[in-house]
Every structure is written in structure tokens, then in C-alpha cells.
Amino acid sequence: MVGWLITGMDRAMAQSNPPFMSGVPELLLLRLLDQSEMYGYELVRSIRAATGEAISLGEGVIYPVLHALERNGLLNSRRKAVGGRTRVYYSLTGNGRKRLEELQTDWRRIQGGISNALETPSHA
Amino acid sequence: MPSIDLSELQNDLLRSGVAPRHVRRTVMELADHYEDLVERALARGAETDEAHEKACDDLGDLRDVAMAIRAQPELRSWAARFPYIALIVYPLACLVLLPAVPVIVGAAHAGYLARWVLCIFLSGLVTAAMILFLQLSIALS
Numbered sequence: 001m002v003g004w005l006i007t008g009m010d011r012a013m014a015q016s017n018p019p020f021m022s023g024v025p026e027l028l029l030l031r032l033l034d035q036s037e038m039y040g041y042e043l044v045r046s047i048r049a050a051t052g053e054a055i056s057l058g059e060g061v062i063y064p065v066l067h068a069l070e071r072n073g074l075l076n077s078r079r080k081a082v083g084g085r086t087r088v089y090y091s092l093t094g095n096g097r098k099r100l101e102e103l104q105t106d107w108r109r110i111q112g113g114i115s116n117a118l119e120t121p122s123h124a
Numbered sequence: 125m126p127s128i129d130l131s132e133l134q135n136d137l138l139r140s141g142v143a144p145r146h147v148r149r150t151v152m153e154l155a156d157h158y159e160d161l162v163e164r165a166l167a168r169g170a171e172t173d174e175a176h177e178k179a180c181d182d183l184g185d186l187r188d189v190a191m192a193i194r195a196q197p198e199l200r201s202w203a204a205r206f207p208y209i210a211l212i213v214y215p216l217a218c219l220v221l222l223p224a225v226p227v228i229v230g231a232a233h234a235g236y237l238a239r240w241v242l243c244i245f246l247s248g249l250v251t252a253a254m255i256l257f258l259q260l261s262i263a264l265s
Contacts, residue, residue, distance in 0.1 A: 040153050041160040058184015059161070063153050064192040064199065067146055071198045088153055 023103055025065050028055070030092060030100040033075065037091035040066065066090055074099050127176065128158045133186045140194050141204025150193065158183055 032038065032046045043066075044059045069075045074096035077088050092100070130151045137147045161179035170178060193199055203210035230237050 039156075041157045044157075058188050059157060060154055060183045060186065060189040061192045063150050063157075064189065064196055067150070067193075067199055068196045071196075085156055085159070086152070087156060088149065 023106070024055070025057070025062070026069065027100070027103040027107055029062075029065060029069065030074065030096055030103065033090055033092045034097065034100055037089045039087040039089050043090070069096070128155070128180060128183070130154055130186070133190055136190050137193055140190070141200050142193055143199060143201040143204075146193070146199045150189070154183065154186075154189070 028047050028050070029043060032043060032050065038046065040062055041059075044057075044062055047055060047057075066075065066077075070077055070090070072095075074093060075090045076093055077090050079086050080089050081087075133154075134147055134151050137150070138144060158179050161182050162175045165175035165178045166172070197205065
């Protein structure tokens, strides 16, 4: 019964706050690519720099996220030869910009809610 | 010089039904990323072996990469996404359409086909005329 309740609660939370933690990599990638086109290694370095090393991940997992975003029409990619190596550069599409705006709005709403909850004095 | 082996990841992804073009691209990007990490570590003064070890650590566990890719249904090949279509409907459709292929191709190239038939007919006519001429020459000589 308790398990069922928790599962139901998780589902409800996921429905009302879909991009909570699961949307963080997507949000960061879209935000960085909104500024300029980048390739995977460059993106990882930028994420580390932009978040003050607060978010560290196995760097290889960035590629499945990038490929899925591209497949969903949020990113474009192009191959570019640099120093004898071929790199895949990613940039934001129009749909990617719309998605970024949605994610930013959702994230600010959640961030505001959590800040309020942290600032509210707890009652014993 | 030690290097990263991505062949296991590649085979694992292909066996899991990930589209080959995504597999090739992922492997290419990971190898490039790895080279960047090695160069960075070397530039910071690491020894070669140490640089490769650090690059492997930074790249992360390749099983996590494989898991993340497998979790994206949109990265799978159409045959993996629709196995019944790939294994039953597609071969059956091919079997049904196979006899129709010559007819369809013939209709699409009707002009060439007509010229080809005409040429064969004319060459047959010339050959028959020559044989007739030879037969008559023999008979009348």
C-alpha cells in the first residue's frame, strides 16, 4: 500500500514537474548551445566552467543526450575538420530555442518553490 | 601506447539494436573526446600512461554510455523498433513484389525496351535474310 502510494506520488510529481532533475543536462546543453555552436568535449568543459564544477558527470554520457536532442529536432549537427580530426559541432534549432525557454521557465518555477521552502522557518 | 578500446561498446550497441549510424558516430565522437582528454592531461604535465588513465576515468564507464544510449528508443534502428515488420511483413512484401519487379522496371523504361525489341527484331530479320540468300544461292547454283 505504502509502495503504491509512493509510486503514485512520484508519478504525480513527474507529471507536474517533468523537467526536475531529469531535465538538467538538457537545460544546460541547450543553454550553452544557445550562445555558440560547440562539440562534445567543448560542451563538457563549458558545463564544468558554467556550473563551477558543481555538476560533474562521466563525460561520455553527453553523446546519447546530444544525439537524442538532435533526433528530436532541437539541435543541428555538422561535421567540421579541425587539425586533421573530424569533429561534430552542435547548434540550436528554432524548436530548441522554444524548448530552452520552456525548460528555463519550469526550472525557475521549481527553483523559486524550493527557495521559498528553504527560507520558510520550519515548525517543530 | 595504451589507448581506449571502443570495439566492445560498438558490438554491444549493435547487438542491442541501436542504429549503426548512431553507433559509428558515438564511437567516433568518444574516440575524439578521449584524444582531447589525453592531450589535456599531457599538456598539464602527466606522463603518457597517466594521461591515458586519467582520460579513461574522465570519459566515464562505457557501460553507462551504452545504458544511456539503449535507454533512448529514438536511437534504435527501425528493425529493432518494429521487429514484426522487419522479420515478417518486410520479407513477405519482398516475396510478393519480387515477380512484379521486371514488369515495373519494364513499364518505367518502356521506350528503351521498345527500341531494344525493335533492334532484336531487325537483327533477326537481317540474319534470316542472309540465311535465305545463302540457301537460295546453294539451291540455284
